[in-house]
Amino acid sequence: MFKLLKTVIKTGEATKKYPFAPLEVCEDFRGKPELDAEQCLSCGACTRACPANALIMETDVKTGTRRWELSMARCIYCGRCEEVCPTKAITLSQNFELAVTRKEDLYEEAVFSLADCCQCGRPFVARKLLEYVLDTLAQSGVTGEQLKLRRQQLETCPECRRSNNMLDSENISHLRYLEEEL
Amino acid sequence: MTNNTVELYSTKPQQGRIGKQYVDGVNHFFPSAIIDEEWQTENQVTITVKMTALVEVMKWLYYDQGGWLAVTFGNDERSLNGHFAVYHSLSMEGEVKSWVTVKVLVDADSQEFVSVTPTIPAAVWGEREVRDMYGLHPVGLPDERRLVLPDDWPEDLHPLRKDAMDYRQRPQPTSETETYQFDNQLGNDSNRIVPVGPLHITSDEPGHFRLFVDGEDIVDADYRMFYVHRGMEKLAETRMGYQEVAQLTDRVCGICGFTHSVGYSNTIENALSVDVPFRAKMIRTVLLEVERLHSHLLNIGLSSHFVGFDSGFMQFFRVREKTMELAELLTGARKTYGMNLIGGVRRDFLKDQRLKGIALVREVRKTFSELVDVLLATPNIESRIAGVGILAKDIARDFSPVGPLIRASGFKRDARIVHGQSLESYGDVPFELQSMENGDVQSRVMVRIGEVFDSLNIVEYGLDHLPAGAILTEGFDYVPNKFALGFTEAPRGENVHWSMTGDNQKLFRWRCRAATYANWPTLRYMLRGNTVADAPLIIGSLDPCYSCTDRVTIVDTKKKRSKTIPYKAIEQYSINRKHSPFKL
Numbered sequence: 068m069f070k071l072l073k074t075v076i077k078t079g080e081a082t083k084k085y086p087f088a089p090l091e092v093c094e095d096f097r098g099k100p101e102l103d104a105e106q107c108l109s110c111g112a113c114t115r116a117c118p119a120n121a122l123i124m125e126t127d128v129k130t131g132t133r134r135w136e137l138s139m140a141r142c143i144y145c146g147r148c149e150e151v152c153p154t155k156a157i158t159l160s161q162n163f164e165l166a167v168t169r170k171e172d173l174y175e176e177a178v179f180s181l182a183d184c185c186q187c188g189r190p191f192v193a194r195k196l197l198e199y200v201l202d203t204l205a206q207s208g209v210t211g212e213q214l215k216l217r218r219q220q221l222e223t224c225p226e227c228r229r230s231n232n233m234l235d236s237e238n239i240s241h242l243r244y245l246e247e248e249l
Numbered sequence: 250m251t252n253n254t255v256e257l258y259s260t261k262p263q264q265g266r267i268g269k270q271y272v273d274g275v276n277h278f279f280p281s282a283i284i285d286e287e288w289q290t291e292n293q294v295t296i297t298v299k300m301t302a303l304v305e306v307m308k309w310l311y312y313d314q315g316g317w318l319a320v321t322f323g324n325d326e327r328s329l330n331g332h333f334a335v336y337h338s339l340s341m342e343g344e345v346k347s348w349v350t351v352k353v354l355v356d357a358d359s360q361e362f363v364s365v366t367p368t369i370p371a372a373v374w375g376e377r378e379v380r381d382m383y384g385l386h387p388v389g390l391p392d393e394r395r396l397v398l399p400d401d402w403p404e405d406l407h408p409l410r411k412d413a414m415d416y417r418q419r420p421q422p423t424s425e426t427e428t429y430q431f432d433n434q435l436g437n438d439s440n441r442i443v444p445v446g447p448l449h450i451t452s453d454e455p456g457h458f459r460l461f462v463d464g465e466d467i468v469d470a471d472y473r474m475f476y477v478h479r480g481m482e483k484l485a486e487t488r489m490g491y492q493e494v495a496q497l498t499d500r501v502c503g504i505c506g507f508t509h510s511v512g513y514s515n516t517i518e519n520a521l522s523v524d525v526p527f528r529a530k531m532i533r534t535v536l537l538e539v540e541r542l543h544s545h546l547l548n549i550g551l552s553s554h555f556v557g558f559d560s561g562f563m564q565f566f567r568v569r570e571k572t573m574e575l576a577e578l579l580t581g582a583r584k585t586y587g588m589n590l591i592g593g594v595r596r597d598f599l600k601d602q603r604l605k606g607i608a609l610v611r612e613v614r615k616t617f618s619e620l621v622d623v624l625l626a627t628p629n630i631e632s633r634i635a636g637v638g639i640l641a642k643d644i645a646r647d648f649s650p651v652g653p654l655i656r657a658s659g660f661k662r663d664a665r666i667v668h669g670q671s672l673e674s675y676g677d678v679p680f681e682l683q684s685m686e687n688g689d690v691q692s693r694v695m696v697r698i699g700e701v702f703d704s705l706n707i708v709e710y711g712l713d714h715l716p717a718g719a720i721l722t723e724g725f726d727y728v729p730n731k732f733a734l735g736f737t738e739a740p741r742g743e744n745v746h747w748s749m750t751g752d753n754q755k756l757f758r759w760r761c762r763a764a765t766y767a768n769w770p771t772l773r774y775m776l777r778g779n780t781v782a783d784a785p786l787i788i789g790s791l792d793p794c795y796s797c798t799d800r801v802t803i804v805d806t807k808k809k810r811s812k813t814i815p816y817k818a819i820e821q822y823s824i825n826r827k828h829s830p831f832k833l
Binding site: 070071074075078081092093095096097116118119143144145146147150159 | 489492493496497500560561564567570574577578581582585587595596602619620622623626627
């Protein structure tokens with residue numbers, strides 16, 4: 068009994084003043100995921116990795132946009148999105164005070180514009196992703212005519228590319244190996 | 250431990266077959282009983298036996314060879330071999346420590362299999378669950394009641410059959426009332442019934458208890474769980490990929506989720522022979538022990554609370570908070586560590602975290618030893634916990650319980666020691682198996698106290714001796730229909746997982762057996778002969794998690810009167826043992 072009292076007095080105050088004083092969390096605490104939309108390519112890697120389906124990505128062909136959405140009602144703060152992001156656009160912040168009074172406030176979104184297919188005119192790929200790929204190619208030494216050809220290829224949607232390959236079009240050269248000899 | 254880069258990966262001897270003599274023994278004593286023999290890892294074998302030999306083979310392995318039944322489960326293998334299958338996994342803890350899984354094929358038309366429960370009572374819950382989930386009929390199973398499915402579930406719908414239902418569908422309820430029959434084995438109709446529930450006192454899931462009492466003494470007890478069955482196994486099989494399930498398993502339990510996550514990851518790693526780097530193994534080991542720390546401190550705190558020593562309860566929770574900080578420091582979250590991937594862990598321990606972690610461990614060790622002295626010197630503790638809620642040795646042997654519960658009854662069962670060589674880094678860390686002989690609540694508390702010190706040592710050792718190297722193995726291929734067991738020693742006992750890979754980047758079957766699932770069937774025997782006031786203490790000593798929303802209703806069967814008492818009242822009665830709320 069005496070020992071217990073001694074322990075109690077020695078300990079003093081064990082509790083913290085939270086929520087009236089801020090609560091410190093560890094440096095690498097996994098809190099709310101924050102998206103840096105500038106940095107995001109809307110590649111969709113995070114939506115594939117998310118175990119809880121908290122992240123979704125929807126393409127709207129009519130407006131030519133792609134929407135990224137995070138539902139804080141589903142997020143489990145595992146940080147898989149941060150881990151798989153190729154451009155480090157998502158980081159888990161230290162914010163853990165996430166209660167809201169309106170359900171709509173649980174959702175966060177970012178809208179990205181899409182590039183149109185140069186043949187059929189339908190939007191199919193995020194403009195930033197396309198430019199990123201082309202910039203990477205240019206950086207790696209692809210120039211001039213080659214780069215132009217690549218741009219044309221990449222700006223063609225998968226459906227058009229498929230039909231180009233199936234049907235007789237300018238993409239297909241029947242004399243691939245002997246053309247120069249002739 | 251090694252810091253040598255050459256030894257980054259563990260090596261598995263190909264020719265080693267630990268436990269081969271069990272298979273040879275079965276072949277010797279039961280000629281031509283084995284149809285097929287398949288090795289998953291060097292110490293895991295699955296033997297398919299003829300249905301007619303099942304009971305005898307199981308009896309020989311269990312009672313003669315020191316086997317303990319870890320898990321019983323079914324599988325719908327009609328798309329693979331035209332049959333259903335029932336598996337009984339045994340942890341062999343005789344002279345040679347290994348795992349033997351006995352499998353029987355169940356005819357897809359007759360859908361009947363021989364029950365082993367009359368011989369080995371430990372199989373009772375597993376077989377009842379197989380009947381519910383697969384609709385296979387266990388011939389000879391004495392208990393005909395449902396286990397998992399609710400009363401209003403249709404008779405002929407068995408959720409885990411591959412052709413049964415989508416995981417998002419729910420059938421129309423077939424009944425308005427509860428039809429479950431509670432079973433009073435020792436008493437008669439003159440006993441008063443004290444129902445506890447439907448949300449139970451100390452359980453991690455709502456459960457309904459019936460205490461059959463004669464005055465203050467408990468004659469018998471029966472109970473029913475699975476009110477919040479979440480259908481995780483079905484969900485994992487139909488919606489999630491392999492890596493996502495590792496996150497799902499983190500959420501099996503709110504207290505010891507990480508052990509489930511490690512157990513699941515181990516099943517796939519064992520099935521596909523993925524070598525996990527040493528560093529990842531040590532990180533997992535350290536975190537498993539961090540989880541044990543906070544869980545045991547919670548239970549020791551609650552034990553103080555149940556006997557009315559509330560200042561002790563608060564002191565233990567003050568120390569426990571430090572272990573929660575330790576978890577946050579090392580993983581980034583207080584609970585649901587989310588660290589596991591198939592093949593290793595996602596996040597490394599950095600030097601700074603290791604130093605801070607060791608400092609925290611030393612602080613906890615110091616304060617905890619002081620508090621243990623205080624607890625044990627408190628005069629009324631011993632009188633409340635000694636000799637209460639005894640788990641007899643023969644009951645323990647028959648029902649294969651796990652964790653501090655069985656170690657307090659004199660059996661040296663601890664997966665970290667028994668199967669330590671194939672369980673993460675437990676073969677390399679210093680600790681001893683804690684066991685006591687008396688089998689009462691006091692022994693369980695003492696076992697837990699001993700284990701807290703062990704865990705502190707393991708965490709400190711692991712943080713100090715963290716091997717260098719990679720933390721994740723990547724680039725392996727998933728092969729369809731490979732299966733294996735994974736097991737960990739959770740704070741409450743051994744968690745056993747079994748998975749079979751599928752051909753669509755999803756699991757074909759995942760079976761998760763949490764520690765408390767193995768412990769519940771023994772509770773009835775521990776409650777018998779004790780007083781109602783000790784019931785919360787005994788149930789608490791099993792260390793199920795806590796749900797504060799429950800109430801107790803008393804029914805006097807003679808006077809036809811009933812009275813509902815809030816949980817607080819029965820808790821107060823447990824603490825004061827005065828002013829019984831049960832008097833009508």
